[in-house]
Amino acid sequence: MDKLAVVVPCYNEEEVLKIASQTLRDVLEDLIRKEKIADDSFILFVNDGSKDRTWELIEEEHAVYPTRVCGVKLAGNVGHQFALTAGLITAKDMSDVTVSIDADLQDDVAVIEEMIDKFHAGCDIVYGVRKERKSDTFFKRTTAQTFYKLMSLMGVKTVYNHADFRLMSKRAVEEFSKYKETNLFLRGMMPLIGYQTDNVYYDRKERVAGESKYPLKKMLALAFNGISSFSVKPISWILGAGLVIIFISILAAVYALISYFTGHVVQGWTSLILSIWFLGGMQLLAIGLVGQYIGKIYMEVKGRPRYNIEKVLTGDSKREA
Numbered sequence: 001m002d003k004l005a006v007v008v009p010c011y012n013e014e015e016v017l018k019i020a021s022q023t024l025r026d027v028l029e030d031l032i033r034k035e036k037i038a039d040d041s042f043i044l045f046v047n048d049g050s051k052d053r054t055w056e057l058i059e060e061e062h063a064v065y066p067t068r069v070c071g072v073k074l075a076g077n078v079g080h081q082f083a084l085t086a087g088l089i090t091a092k093d094m095s096d097v098t099v100s101i102d103a104d105l106q107d108d109v110a111v112i113e114e115m116i117d118k119f120h121a122g123c124d125i126v127y128g129v130r131k132e133r134k135s136d137t138f139f140k141r142t143t144a145q146t147f148y149k150l151m152s153l154m155g156v157k158t159v160y161n162h163a164d165f166r167l168m169s170k171r172a173v174e175e176f177s178k179y180k181e182t183n184l185f186l187r188g189m190m191p192l193i194g195y196q197t198d199n200v201y202y203d204r205k206e207r208v209a210g211e212s213k214y215p216l217k218k219m220l221a222l223a224f225n226g227i228s229s230f231s232v233k234p235i236s237w238i239l240g241a242g243l244v245i246i247f248i249s250i251l252a253a254v255y256a257l258i259s260y261f262t263g264h265v266v267q268g269w270t271s272l273i274l275s276i277w278f279l280g281g282m283q284l285l286a287i288g289l290v291g292q293y294i295g296k297i298y299m300e301v302k303g304r305p306r307y308n309i310e311k312v313l314t315g316d317s318k319r320e321a
């Protein structure tokens with residue numbers, strides 16, 4: 001039977017912690033009863049340097065349910081993406097499969113069972129995808145959707161309307177742990193891992209209690225990070241802009257020469273206008289070219305794994321990677 005770890009990053013979540021613990025314990029008990037997961041499955045709360053009583057509450061829960069509720073205390077606040085990574089990497093050595101979920105229970109815990117079923121059917125990653133965004137404000141909904149569209153425009157593979165509610169097998173987390181980059185955008189990284197994946201759909205609810213720890217500033221930072229960590233397309237656009245402007249400078253040259261010969265120009269205008277367009281174009285082209293190298297260096301320094309072997313079939317053996 002597979003041992004499940006539910007990883008929950010928490011930052012100042014004292015209002016929801018006990019409710020989250022209760023709800024998730026009920027889910028685990030139910031799955032254990034149905035013999036879908038091992039009876040030593042557990043919840044792993046990751047305290048992301050909370051300033052309130054979150055950690056004390058985690059300790060209290062652990063004292064009452066020593067095997068069911070476990071905790072990781074980070075030394076300071078590192079943000080949701082790092083806290084989740086810390087939790088996943090800690091959990092992978094203690095379990096066979098992980099599910100990550102926010103402490104506020106906005107994601108529907110009822111679909112965890114479906115995730116486990118898909119895992120048993122052979123999926124290594126199962127994405128929780130929101131059906132609709134009824135509970136979000138108009139603002140959050142439109143900004144989020146624009147963001148997903150922008151990401152795909154930039155050529156970043158992400159799962160539409162998926163946040164970080166996700167099942168990952170032990171080997172998927174192990175592969176993920178080989179990505180050493182510090183600019184983390186988990187949603188963009190998981191599709192790079194490969195393996196068989198699937199989605200489960202749910203309605204996202206309101207927070208059970210407390211308020212969002214993702215103000216607009218953090219959201220924008222996450223969005224910018226997502227794009228800049230995965231795409232060097234903006235650099236290519238500079239190169240493209242350079243080419244376009246040089247082309248315009250040729251048109252401008254024709255126009256300026258015609259004007260010159262028909263005699264409608266002030267002295268010195270022709271050479272000036274030609275220089276402005278041409279030099280502008282050349283400068284952009286040069287910056288874009290340098291940028292291409294920087295883009296490559298950027299991709300190199302990430303040191304991402306180049307491939308992930310799932311299986312090897314050889315003459316005398318059949319191995320699983």
Ligand code: UDP
Nearest residue numbers: 009010011048079080083102103212213214
């Ligand atoms: N979180 C965290 N560190 C932070 C900010 C948030 O671990 O610096 C956690 C938070 O406790 C919650 C999850 O990340 O479990 C998602 O945050 P929140 O629900 O506030 O975001 P929203 O759903 O409003 O986007």
Ligand code: MG
Nearest residue numbers: 102104106207
């Ligand atoms: Mg939330």
